[in-house]
Amino acid sequence: DFLNALHEIVPAFGASTDNLERCRQWYGVDFRLNGIVDCGERHKHIFQRAMLLVEQVKVSKGSPLVTCLLEGPSGSGKTAMAATIGIDSDFPYVKIISAETMIGLSESSKSAQIVKVFEDAYKSQLSIIILDDIERLVEYVEVGPRFSNLISQTLLVLLKRLPPKGKNLLVIGTTSAVEVLDSLGIRDAFAVTYRVPRLNTQDAKKVLKALDVFANDHFDAAAEALNNVPIKKLYMVVEMAAQGERGGSSEAIYSGKEKININHFFDCLGDIGTGNQFYN
Amino acid sequence: DFLNALHEIVPAFGASTDNLERCRQWYGVDFRLNGIVDCGERHKHIFQRAMLLVEQVKVSKGSPLVTCLLEGPSGSGKTAMAATIGIDSDFPYVKIISAETMIGLSESSKSAQIVKVFEDAYKSQLSIIILDDIERLVEYVEVGPRFSNLISQTLLVLLKRLPPKGKNLLVIGTTSAVEVLDSLGIRDAFAVTYRVPRLNTQDAKKVLKALDVFANDHFDAAAEALNNVPIKKLYMVVEMAAQGERGGSSEAIYSGKEKININHFFDCLGDIGTGNQFYN
Amino acid sequence: DFLNALHEIVPAFGASTDNLERCRQWYGVDFRLNGIVDCGERHKHIFQRAMLLVEQVKVSKGSPLVTCLLEGPSGSGKTAMAATIGIDSDFPYVKIISAETMIGLSESSKSAQIVKVFEDAYKSQLSIIILDDIERLVEYVEVGPRFSNLISQTLLVLLKRLPPKGKNLLVIGTTSAVEVLDSLGIRDAFAVTYRVPRLNTQDAKKVLKALDVFANDHFDAAAEALNNVPIKKLYMVVEMAAQGERGGSSEAIYSGKEKININHFFDCLGDIGTGNQFYN
Amino acid sequence: DFLNALHEIVPAFGASTDNLERCRQWYGVDFRLNGIVDCGERHKHIFQRAMLLVEQVKVSKGSPLVTCLLEGPSGSGKTAMAATIGIDSDFPYVKIISAETMIGLSESSKSAQIVKVFEDAYKSQLSIIILDDIERLVEYVEVGPRFSNLISQTLLVLLKRLPPKGKNLLVIGTTSAVEVLDSLGIRDAFAVTYRVPRLNTQDAKKVLKALDVFANDHFDAAAEALNNVPIKKLYMVVEMAAQGERGGSSEAIYSGKEKININHFFDCLGDIGTGNQFYN
C-alpha cells in the first residue's frame, strides 16, 4: 500500500539510475523523518488508483498511452506522490520534467527538451514521464495572463500522440492551478484527474504522532489547528515552533527532552498563514 | 456501408503507400479489436454523405475543390472517420496534416509544410487532404485568445484556392472546437459541415456487444451509463475496469474467463468523467 | 449588357495577355456552363454602373484615379464581376492582386508586391487593378482582432495617391467583410461602393433554367428554396444533389436523361447551410 | 485674397524649386479647371488667418516656431489650402511631409526622414513644413487602435522644439481625424487649429457656376443636393454624371453642347454617398 510504498522510497532512490538520482534533488522527503509518513485515507486511495494505471500500462495492449493529472493545493504532496509512483513502478524509463532544471532557458529550448524526453521514452517498452508543476512549465502568470503558448501547444500534442507500436507510456502531471490548466485546454488532455487534498484533522494526527513533539495535553489542540493545512506547511510550522520563543530550544525538542510550547506554536501558525484562503 | 468500410481499414492500410502508412501512426484503431466497430446510425449516415462527396470530386467536372468539416466532441471518432474516408477513396494522393508531425516547428515552417502538401496534391488528378485537429494546427488557446494568424490565413486561402484545371481535391477538416473555427472564419471556408456525435445508449450497446466483457445481467446498466460518452472514453474506462479493484484481472477478462465487476466499472467511470460538461 | 459581357469572358480570356491568363486561374466560371449565367437585374445594374466608371477613367482628364468597392456576402459573385469588368475594359494593363498568389509571404513582401503592381500601373496610360478579398489581403481575423497594419496602411495610401500626369487608373476592390474595411478606414478610401447581393428567387430561376436539371414539377420549389442563396452555394448544392442519394446518377442528370430527386436536393441544401445567418 | 492666391498657384508651381515641384505631385488641383475655384467665405477666412501666421513668422522675433493645424472632413480641401499657403509664402524652404512618398518604409526610416526635413528647415531663415494627413503619417488605425508610437513621439517633440536662434519655422498640419490626434496628444502640440468645412449650398453654387455643366433650371436643385458635401466628392459626382446614363456624353457636356441629366446626377450622388454620416 501507499505507506509501504513510501517506506521504500529511500532505498529505491539509493539504488536508482542516474535519472532517478536527479529526481531526488527536488524531493524533500528524505530531509525529514526519512520521508515516511502516512497522510491518511484520501492520499492512500489516490495512490492505489494511480498504481492501477501503472499496471494497466504494463499488461494491456490497448492502452499505449495513459495520462493522469494530480492536482491539489500548493504543498499537499503531489510531487512526492508522483515520484513515489515512478519509483514503485519499476519501469525502465522514469523521468521528471521540472521547471527547476530548465531555469532561464528560452521557450523553444524548454519545448525541445520536453520533446526530447518523450522521444527517449518512445524507445523504452515501459516508461513514466512526470510533468511537474505544469503551470510553471508553461510559465503561467495570472497577470495578463501570460504563458508560453509554444510550450503549451507542445504539451497538448504530446499528451495525445500515441507512442510507436509496442511502446507504452504513462504520463503523470502535477499542478496546484488546475483552473489554469483548464483554461489552457491541458486538463482535458489528461484521461484521469485526481485531487490530492490538504490534511484533515485525522491526517494531521497521524503525522504529528510520527513527529512526537507535542505534550499529550496539547496533541489534540495542535491537530485541530492543523485541519486543512498542507503537509508542507505542517512541517514548516513545527520547525519554526521548535526554535522556541527566544530561540535555542530545537535540539531539546527533537531529542525529546522538551515539548513544543503550544502558544508559540499557535503564534507561528498565525505567522505562516494556512493558505486556506487560496484553494477550496 | 460504413461498417464494411471499417472492416476494410486494416488491409487497406496494409496495402497502402508510404503516405497512408504514416497515417496509421496516429490511428489507434488497430490496437483494439482490429479497429472494427459499428458506432450506430448517426456515424454511418455521416460517413455515407462524406463518401458521396468523394464521388462528386471523382466524377464531376464542376467541383475541382470540395471542402468538408467533421466537428464534434473530443474523442468522438472524427479522425478515425476521416482516415477511413481517405483509405476507402482509392485516390492516388491521400495525405494527413497533423500537429503531431510538426511539433516544435515555427509558425512559418508549419505554414510552409501545409502549403507544400497542397502543392503536391495539385499535381495529382484526384487528391484528399485531411486537416486534423485544426484548432491544434493553428495553435489555438482560449486564454488571450492566442493562435497563429499566419497558419490561420494560410488555411483560409488554401480552402478557397482552386486547383489547376483538371485536378480535383477533397479537403476534410476535423475539429473539436468548432466555435473557435467559427471565430477564426475557418468554418465558413468549408462548404459542408457534419457533427460527429458521442455514442448514445444504442450505439454503446453495439460497441459493448463487440467487446463482450460484461456479464449479461450488467450489460444494459453498463450501456446506460455510457450514454453520451465519446468512444475514446468508452475504451479507456473498459480497460481501467478490466484491471479489477486490486489489479491483475485483465487477462482473465479479455480471455473471457471472468467478467468486469460492474461496481468497479462505475467507480472508474466516475474517475474518468464523461466529459459531458464540455460540449453540448 | 452584363449577360453579353459574360458571354464574352472565355474568348476574352483566351485572347488575353499573360496578366489576364493568370486571372483565369482563380476564376471558376469556365468550369461550369462556360461561365455564362444571367444572375438577375441587380447584378446587371451594378455591372453597368461599374462599366461607366471604366469609361470615365478612359475619357475624362479630371479623374486620374477612380476607386470602386464591390462588397457582398461570401460567394455572391464579386470576384467574377470584377474580372469581367477587367476583361471588358480592354485596358492595356489589368492586374489582380490576390492573397492566393502571396501565400506564406511576410507582411513586408506582400506590401512590396502590392506597391510594385501600382508602380507598374502608373506606367500604362489606362490601368485596372483588382484588389481581391481585401480582408484576406490585410490578413484580418475577428479574434483579437488581428491584421497587418503595414499592408493596411499601404492600401490606404495607394487608394488616395494620384498617378502621374496623363496616367489613369481604376481600382476595384472586393470584400465580403465590409464592416471590417469600415473599421480599418479602407472603405472610406473608396469613392464608390456597390453591394453585390445573393440571388433572390427570380435570379435563382434564371440560373436553374440555364442548368436544366430539375423536373418541371419541382422547378419552382427548387428556386424558392434557393432564395437568398449565394450563386456559389447554388452550384455546390446542385452538384451534390446530382450524385443522387446512393451516388452514380450525375452523368444521367447532366446528360438530361434523369432529373434531380427534389427530396435529396433539399437534404443537400440542409447539409450545406444557406449562409443566410452570417450576412444581412 | 484666397481666390487670387488660388489663381496664382499654377504659375507659382511652374516657377517653383525642386521642392515645390515635388508638391505638385500630390496636388490634384491642376487637373481640374486649372485649380481655380472660390469655395466660399469660410475657406477664405481660414486662408487669411493662416497667411497672418506666415507674416508673424516672417516679421516677429518672438515667434521662432508657429504651429497650425488644418482639420476637417475628408476631401474638404485641407491639403490644397496648405499647399497654397506654402506657395504664397515665398519662403525659401517649403517642404511637404506625406505618407505617399514614404510608402512601405519602416517606422524608424519614416521617423528619420521627418527629422531630416526639420533639420534642413533649421538651416533656412524662413521655412514652412507641411505635415500632410498626420493620422496616416503615424499609421493610425482605429482597430486596436494601432499606430506608430515612434513617429508619434518624434512629431510631439519636433512640434515643440525651437529652431536655433534667428531661424523661424511655420509648421502646418492637416488631418481628417482630429479626435485621433487629440488622443495622441498631437493636437495639443499645435498652437492654433482651424476647421476646414465641407461646402454649404452657397459654396457649392460658386463651384457649380465655375463648372457650368447644369441647365439653368437644374442649377439650384443641384447645389441644394450638394449641401454639406466635400469639394472632392463634388468633383467626382460631376464627372460621373457627365458620362451620362449610357456613357459617351462627357465630351458633349464639357464642351458645353449638352447639360448633365439631373436625374442621373442624383443617382450618381446616391451611389457615391455624401460622407455626411462620418464627420459632424
Add this chain to the structure above:
Amino acid sequence: DFLNALHEIVPAFGASTDNLERCRQWYGVDFRLNGIVDCGERHKHIFQRAMLLVEQVKVSKGSPLVTCLLEGPSGSGKTAMAATIGIDSDFPYVKIISAETMIGLSESSKSAQIVKVFEDAYKSQLSIIILDDIERLVEYVEVGPRFSNLISQTLLVLLKRLPPKGKNLLVIGTTSAVEVLDSLGIRDAFAVTYRVPRLNTQDAKKVLKALDVFANDHFDAAAEALNNVPIKKLYMVVEMAAQGERGGSSEAIYSGKEKININHFFDCLGDIGTGNQFYN
C-alpha cells in the same frame, strides 16, 4: 527673490559652462523681453521653496539625494523655472535631460544616456539634474496606453539610488501629465511635488504691464480675458494680435506707436483656445 533670479538669467547663461549653454537652446525666454517677467505670487512661492531644497542639498549631510517634481498645465512655465533654479544654484554640475536631444534614439540608447548623466553627476560634489517633460522621456501616449517601460524603470531606480558618500544630488522633474506619472509610479518616487499654475488675472496684469501693448482703456479687459491662461499662450496670442487684422502692424505696436486692436485680440484668443478644458 524669483523676479530677481529671473533678471539674472541671461548673464548667468552668458557666463555659463558648455552644459548650461546647451540648456539655453530649449529655453525660449531670451527671445522675449529678455526673459524677465514677474508671473505673480504663486510662481514666486514655488521658486523660493525649490531654492530651499538647493540649499538643503548644499549644506546638509543627511540628504545626499533630494528629488522634486514641478507639475502643471502645458506652457505654465515649468521648464523655465527648473532652468532658473539650475542657473541660480551655482552648482558645478547642472544638466538637463530632454527628449529634444534624444529624438529618434532607441529606448535602450535613451536609457543609457540618462544613466550616463547620473553617473557623471555622482562624480561632482553638488549636482542638479533636470528631467524635462518626463511623460515625453518615457514616450507616453494615452492611446493604449503605451510608453517605454525600460526608460520608466530606469528613472524609478535612479530616483531612489543614493549617490556615493560625499556626493549630493538634486533632481528636478517637470511634467504636464502628473496623473500619467502617478500611474507609472514615478510621481511617488519624488520626495516633493509643486504645481506650477496658469496665470490668474492679477498675474496676467503684471505680464501685460511689462509688455505695454494695450491702450489703457483695454488693459483690464485684456487681463480679464487672460485669466487662467498659461504664460506660453499669452505670448502667442499677443504676437498674433500684434500683426493686426490685415497684417503689417506689428512693428508699429512693438515700437509703441500703435496699440493692439482689442477686438482682433479677442478673435485671436478664440482661435488659439485657452486650453482650460484640458487641465484643472
Add this chain to the structure above:
Amino acid sequence: DFLNALHEIVPAFGASTDNLERCRQWYGVDFRLNGIVDCGERHKHIFQRAMLLVEQVKVSKGSPLVTCLLEGPSGSGKTAMAATIGIDSDFPYVKIISAETMIGLSESSKSAQIVKVFEDAYKSQLSIIILDDIERLVEYVEVGPRFSNLISQTLLVLLKRLPPKGKNLLVIGTTSAVEVLDSLGIRDAFAVTYRVPRLNTQDAKKVLKALDVFANDHFDAAAEALNNVPIKKLYMVVEMAAQGERGGSSEAIYSGKEKININHFFDCLGDIGTGNQFYN
C-alpha cells in the same frame, strides 16, 4: 534586541567582506545619526521573529530553504531591516539582489545574474539572499500592467528549489507592492510574510527624541503630526524644516543652538505629503 542590533550595524559593515561593503552603498542609515534609531515595538517584534528564522536555518536539518517576505509602505524601513538581519546573522554568504546594480540590463541578463547569486549561495553551508524591492526587480508597472515574466518565473522557481544536501539558505524579500506580488504568485512562494509598518505617534516620539530638534513645547505636536508617516519621510521633513523659512538655519539647529520653527515644519510636512493615501 533590534535596537542593539541596529547599534552594531556600522561596525559590522566596517568589518564586513566585499559583499557586505557593496550592501552599504544602498544603505542610507549611516548618513543620519549613525543609523541608530529605535522605531518602536512593532518593528522590534518583526526583527526578532526574523532572527528566529535565521536560527532555524542554522540549527535545523529539515529546513534547507526558508523564505520570508518583508512588505510594507514605501520608506517604512524594510530594506534597512533586511540588511540588519543579514549583518547580524554572521552567515558566511550574505548577498543583496537589487535593481540598482542591474540598471539598464536586459531581462535575460538580470535573470542570469539572479540565478548566479543563488548558485553561489548553494556552495556555502549557510547563506542569506536579500531580494530587495521585488516589484522593481521584475520591472513591474501598473499601467498595462507590464513586467518581466522571465524574471518573475525565475524567482518563482528559485523560491521553491531546494539547495543541495547540507546547504541551507534563507531568502528575505522586500516589497512595497505586496498586492502586485500576490497577483504574480510570488507572495505565495514565500513561507512567511511580515508587514513593516509606518511609525505611529509613539514610534515617532522615540525617533524625535533621538534627533532632539524641537523645543519641548512643540515636541508632542510634532510627533502627533508624524503619526502614520514612514521613517524615510520623517527624516526628509525634518531636514527640510531645519533650513528655516529663509534658509541658512540648519547649522544652528543641528548644533542645538536653535530649534525648528514648528509652523515651518507643518508647512514642509504639507509640501511633502504623508503618503497615507497610497497604502493602508
